[in-house]
Amino acid sequence: MSARPRIGSRLRPDLPFRYIGGDPALDLVNTVDWTRDGPNDERLTDYERFTEFAHDAGVIDGEMAERLRHTAAREPYAAAQALDRVLIVRDALQRVVEFATAPGPRRGRQHTRALGELNDALRSALAHLQLRDAGGGLALEWVGLGESLESPLWPLIWSAAQLLSSEEHHRLRVCAGPDCGWVYVDRSRNRMRRWCQMETCGNRAKASRRYSRVRQRNTRSS
Numbered sequence: 104m105s106a107r108p109r110i111g112s113r114l115r116p117d118l119p120f121r122y123i124g125g126d127p128a129l130d131l132v133n134t135v136d137w138t139r140d141g142p143n144d145e146r147l148t149d150y151e152r153f154t155e156f157a158h159d160a161g162v163i164d165g166e167m168a169e170r171l172r173h174t175a176a177r178e179p180y181a182a183a184q185a186l187d188r189v190l191i192v193r194d195a196l197q198r199v200v201e202f203a204t205a206p207g208p209r210r211g212r213q214h215t216r217a218l219g220e221l222n223d224a225l226r227s228a229l230a231h232l233q234l235r236d237a238g239g240g241l242a243l244e245w246v247g248l249g250e251s252l253e254s255p256l257w258p259l260i261w262s263a264a265q266l267l268s269s270e271e272h273h274r275l276r277v278c279a280g281p282d283c284g285w286v287y288v289d290r291s292r293n294r295m296r297r298w299c300q301m302e303t304c305g306n307r308a309k310a311s312r313r314y315s316r317v318r319q320r321n322t323r324s325s
Contacts, residue, residue: 113143113144113145114145114148115144115145115146115148116146116148116149116152118144118146120134120146120155120156120159120160121133121285121299121300122159122160123285123287123299123300124285124286124287124288125287125288125290126262126263126266126288127160127161127162127258127259127262128196128259128260128262128263128266129200129263129266129286129287129288130156130160131156131160131189131192131193131196131259132193132196132197132200132285132286133285133286133299134146134147134156134193135147135193136282136283136284136285137197137282137283137284137285138282138283138284139281139282142194143282147186147189147190147193149182149186150171150172150175150182150183150185150186150252151172151175153185153186153189153255154168154171154172154175154255155168157255157259160259162255162258162259163248163249163254163255164249166249167248167249167255168249170249170250171249171252171254171255174250174252175252178252181252182252184252185252185253185256188253188256189253189256191220191224192220192221192224192256192259192260195217195218195220195221195224196221196263197284197286198213198214198217199214199217199218199221199267200267200275200277200286201277201284201286202214202217203267203272203275204275204276204277204286221260221263221264224256224260225260225261225264228256228257228258228260228261229261231245231246231247231248231251231254231257232244232245232246232257232261233246245257245258266288271288274288274289274290274294275287275288275289276288276289276296276297278297278298278299278304279297279298279304280298280299280303280304283299283304285299285304286299287299
Protein backbone atom coordinates (compact mmCIF):
# COMPACT_ATOMS: atom_id res chain seq x y z
CA MET A 104 0.00 0.00 0.00
CA SER A 105 1.01 3.63 -0.24
CA ALA A 106 2.96 5.49 2.40
CA ARG A 107 1.26 6.70 5.54
CA PRO A 108 -0.91 9.76 4.82
CA ARG A 109 0.19 13.06 6.29
CA ILE A 110 -1.28 13.62 9.73
CA GLY A 111 -2.74 17.05 10.26
CA SER A 112 -0.87 19.77 12.08
CA ARG A 113 -2.95 19.37 15.23
CA LEU A 114 -3.12 16.14 17.21
CA ARG A 115 -6.26 16.15 19.35
CA PRO A 116 -6.53 13.16 21.69
CA ASP A 117 -8.84 15.31 23.83
CA LEU A 118 -11.56 15.43 21.17
CA PRO A 119 -14.30 12.79 21.46
CA PHE A 120 -15.15 10.39 18.69
CA ARG A 121 -18.52 10.99 17.03
CA TYR A 122 -20.56 8.09 15.70
CA ILE A 123 -22.80 9.94 13.27
CA GLY A 124 -21.88 8.35 9.94
CA GLY A 125 -24.49 5.61 10.00
CA ASP A 126 -21.78 2.98 9.53
CA PRO A 127 -18.64 2.24 11.58
CA ALA A 128 -16.45 2.50 8.48
CA LEU A 129 -17.69 6.04 7.89
CA ASP A 130 -17.16 6.83 11.56
CA LEU A 131 -13.54 5.80 11.02
CA VAL A 132 -13.25 8.37 8.23
CA ASN A 133 -14.64 10.93 10.66
CA THR A 134 -11.81 10.56 13.16
CA VAL A 135 -10.05 13.51 11.51
CA ASP A 136 -11.22 16.72 9.84
CA TRP A 137 -10.66 16.76 6.06
CA THR A 138 -9.80 20.40 5.44
CA ARG A 139 -8.72 22.16 2.26
CA ASP A 140 -5.15 22.11 3.62
CA GLY A 141 -5.23 18.42 4.43
CA PRO A 142 -6.33 16.33 7.41
CA ASN A 143 -6.40 18.18 10.73
CA ASP A 144 -7.51 17.68 14.35
CA GLU A 145 -6.33 14.08 14.36
CA ARG A 146 -8.16 12.00 16.97
CA LEU A 147 -6.43 8.67 16.31
CA THR A 148 -3.21 9.84 17.93
CA ASP A 149 -2.04 6.45 19.19
CA TYR A 150 -3.03 2.81 19.20
CA GLU A 151 -4.88 3.04 22.49
CA ARG A 152 -7.15 5.67 20.99
CA PHE A 153 -7.87 3.30 18.11
CA THR A 154 -8.98 0.60 20.54
CA GLU A 155 -11.27 3.14 22.23
CA PHE A 156 -12.79 4.01 18.87
CA ALA A 157 -13.22 0.37 17.83
CA HIS A 158 -14.84 -0.54 21.14
CA ASP A 159 -17.31 2.35 21.10
CA ALA A 160 -18.09 1.63 17.43
CA GLY A 161 -19.13 -1.90 18.42
CA VAL A 162 -16.32 -3.57 16.47
CA ILE A 163 -14.65 -5.20 19.50
CA ASP A 164 -15.83 -5.81 23.04
CA GLY A 165 -14.25 -4.46 26.22
CA GLU A 166 -12.23 -7.60 26.91
CA MET A 167 -10.74 -7.55 23.41
CA ALA A 168 -9.89 -3.85 23.71
CA GLU A 169 -8.08 -4.41 27.00
CA ARG A 170 -6.16 -7.38 25.61
CA LEU A 171 -5.09 -5.37 22.58
CA ARG A 172 -3.90 -2.49 24.77
CA HIS A 173 -1.75 -4.88 26.80
CA THR A 174 -0.28 -6.32 23.60
CA ALA A 175 0.41 -2.82 22.26
CA ALA A 176 2.20 -1.87 25.49
CA ARG A 177 4.46 -4.92 25.10
CA GLU A 178 5.00 -4.39 21.36
CA PRO A 179 5.06 -0.61 20.73
CA TYR A 180 6.66 -0.90 17.28
CA ALA A 181 4.02 -3.39 16.10
CA ALA A 182 1.31 -1.15 17.55
CA ALA A 183 2.68 1.85 15.62
CA GLN A 184 2.70 -0.22 12.43
CA ALA A 185 -0.91 -1.30 13.04
CA LEU A 186 -1.95 2.31 13.53
CA ASP A 187 -0.16 3.26 10.30
CA ARG A 188 -2.22 0.62 8.53
CA VAL A 189 -5.43 2.03 10.01
CA LEU A 190 -4.59 5.54 8.81
CA ILE A 191 -3.70 4.32 5.32
CA VAL A 192 -7.02 2.46 5.02
CA ARG A 193 -8.89 5.46 6.40
CA ASP A 194 -7.27 7.72 3.81
CA ALA A 195 -8.15 5.34 0.95
CA LEU A 196 -11.73 4.99 2.18
CA GLN A 197 -12.15 8.76 2.44
CA ARG A 198 -11.01 9.20 -1.15
CA VAL A 199 -13.29 6.43 -2.43
CA VAL A 200 -16.30 8.00 -0.68
CA GLU A 201 -15.32 11.45 -1.92
CA PHE A 202 -15.21 10.24 -5.52
CA ALA A 203 -18.46 8.30 -5.04
CA THR A 204 -20.27 11.47 -3.94
CA ALA A 205 -18.71 13.87 -6.44
CA PRO A 206 -21.00 15.18 -9.19
CA GLY A 207 -20.27 14.23 -12.77
CA PRO A 208 -17.58 11.80 -13.95
CA ARG A 209 -15.59 10.48 -11.02
CA ARG A 210 -13.29 7.91 -12.57
CA GLY A 211 -9.64 8.78 -12.79
CA ARG A 212 -6.15 7.87 -11.68
CA GLN A 213 -6.68 8.95 -8.07
CA HIS A 214 -9.95 7.05 -7.79
CA THR A 215 -8.35 3.92 -9.24
CA ARG A 216 -5.43 4.16 -6.82
CA ALA A 217 -7.69 4.63 -3.78
CA LEU A 218 -9.95 1.77 -4.86
CA GLY A 219 -6.91 -0.45 -5.38
CA GLU A 220 -5.65 0.30 -1.88
CA LEU A 221 -9.06 -0.45 -0.41
CA ASN A 222 -9.25 -3.73 -2.34
CA ASP A 223 -5.80 -4.71 -1.07
CA ALA A 224 -7.01 -4.10 2.47
CA LEU A 225 -10.22 -6.06 1.78
CA ARG A 226 -8.31 -9.09 0.47
CA SER A 227 -6.11 -9.07 3.57
CA ALA A 228 -9.10 -8.75 5.90
CA LEU A 229 -11.14 -11.51 4.25
CA ALA A 230 -8.29 -13.97 4.84
CA HIS A 231 -9.41 -13.88 8.49
CA LEU A 232 -13.14 -14.42 7.88
CA GLN A 233 -14.57 -17.92 8.04
CA LEU A 234 -17.78 -19.88 8.51
CA ARG A 235 -18.38 -21.84 11.71
CA ASP A 236 -21.15 -24.06 13.05
CA ALA A 237 -23.62 -22.12 15.14
CA GLY A 238 -26.71 -23.74 16.64
CA GLY A 239 -27.60 -25.91 13.69
CA GLY A 240 -26.66 -23.25 11.15
CA LEU A 241 -23.57 -21.41 10.00
CA ALA A 242 -22.21 -18.05 11.06
CA LEU A 243 -19.34 -15.84 9.99
CA GLU A 244 -16.57 -15.11 12.46
CA TRP A 245 -13.28 -13.24 12.42
CA VAL A 246 -10.40 -15.54 13.33
CA GLY A 247 -8.00 -13.68 15.60
CA LEU A 248 -10.28 -10.73 16.34
CA GLY A 249 -8.95 -9.12 19.51
CA GLU A 250 -5.63 -10.90 19.24
CA SER A 251 -3.88 -9.41 16.21
CA LEU A 252 -3.21 -5.69 16.62
CA GLU A 253 -4.68 -5.04 13.17
CA SER A 254 -7.76 -7.16 13.80
CA PRO A 255 -10.23 -4.34 14.68
CA LEU A 256 -9.61 -2.99 11.20
CA TRP A 257 -10.91 -6.16 9.49
CA PRO A 258 -14.63 -5.72 10.26
CA LEU A 259 -14.34 -2.01 9.48
CA ILE A 260 -13.04 -2.81 5.99
CA TRP A 261 -15.74 -5.44 5.50
CA SER A 262 -18.41 -2.97 6.59
CA ALA A 263 -17.06 -0.40 4.12
CA ALA A 264 -17.16 -2.92 1.27
CA GLN A 265 -20.74 -3.93 2.07
CA LEU A 266 -21.88 -0.31 2.25
CA LEU A 267 -20.13 0.81 -0.93
CA SER A 268 -21.57 -2.12 -2.88
CA SER A 269 -25.11 -1.74 -1.52
CA GLU A 270 -28.05 0.34 -2.71
CA GLU A 271 -27.25 2.79 0.08
CA HIS A 272 -24.17 4.00 -1.77
CA HIS A 273 -26.56 6.48 -3.44
CA ARG A 274 -27.16 7.98 0.01
CA LEU A 275 -23.52 8.67 0.82
CA ARG A 276 -22.91 12.33 1.57
CA VAL A 277 -20.02 14.63 2.47
CA CYS A 278 -20.82 17.35 5.01
CA ALA A 279 -21.43 20.74 3.38
CA GLY A 280 -19.52 22.48 6.16
CA PRO A 281 -16.25 24.09 5.05
CA ASP A 282 -13.11 22.32 6.29
CA CYS A 283 -15.10 19.40 7.68
CA GLY A 284 -15.25 16.62 5.10
CA TRP A 285 -17.06 14.19 7.39
CA VAL A 286 -19.15 11.57 5.63
CA TYR A 287 -22.44 9.87 6.40
CA VAL A 288 -25.33 7.87 5.01
CA ASP A 289 -28.31 10.16 4.49
CA ARG A 290 -31.22 8.21 5.93
CA SER A 291 -33.38 11.27 6.48
CA ARG A 292 -36.95 11.04 5.20
CA ASN A 293 -36.50 13.62 2.42
CA ARG A 294 -32.84 12.75 1.67
CA MET A 295 -31.91 16.40 2.22
CA ARG A 296 -29.46 16.12 5.12
CA ARG A 297 -26.59 18.56 4.52
CA TRP A 298 -24.56 18.49 7.72
CA CYS A 299 -22.65 15.90 9.68
CA GLN A 300 -24.20 17.43 12.81
CA MET A 301 -26.63 20.30 12.96
CA GLU A 302 -25.23 21.48 16.30
CA THR A 303 -21.75 21.95 14.82
CA CYS A 304 -21.45 22.55 11.08
CA GLY A 305 -25.13 23.36 10.64
CA ASN A 306 -25.14 26.02 13.34
CA ARG A 307 -21.87 27.51 12.08
CA ALA A 308 -23.39 27.82 8.61
CA LYS A 309 -26.48 29.53 10.03
CA ALA A 310 -24.32 31.95 12.02
CA SER A 311 -22.24 32.69 8.93
CA ARG A 312 -25.37 33.47 6.89
CA ARG A 313 -26.68 35.79 9.60
CA TYR A 314 -23.34 37.58 9.74
CA SER A 315 -23.34 38.01 5.93
CA ARG A 316 -26.87 39.47 5.98
CA VAL A 317 -25.91 41.95 8.71
CA ARG A 318 -22.84 43.03 6.78
CA GLN A 319 -24.88 43.52 3.62
CA ARG A 320 -27.44 45.66 5.45
CA ASN A 321 -24.71 47.74 7.08
CA THR A 322 -22.98 48.20 3.73
CA ARG A 323 -26.19 49.38 2.04
CA SER A 324 -26.99 51.81 4.86
CA SER A 325 -23.51 53.35 5.01
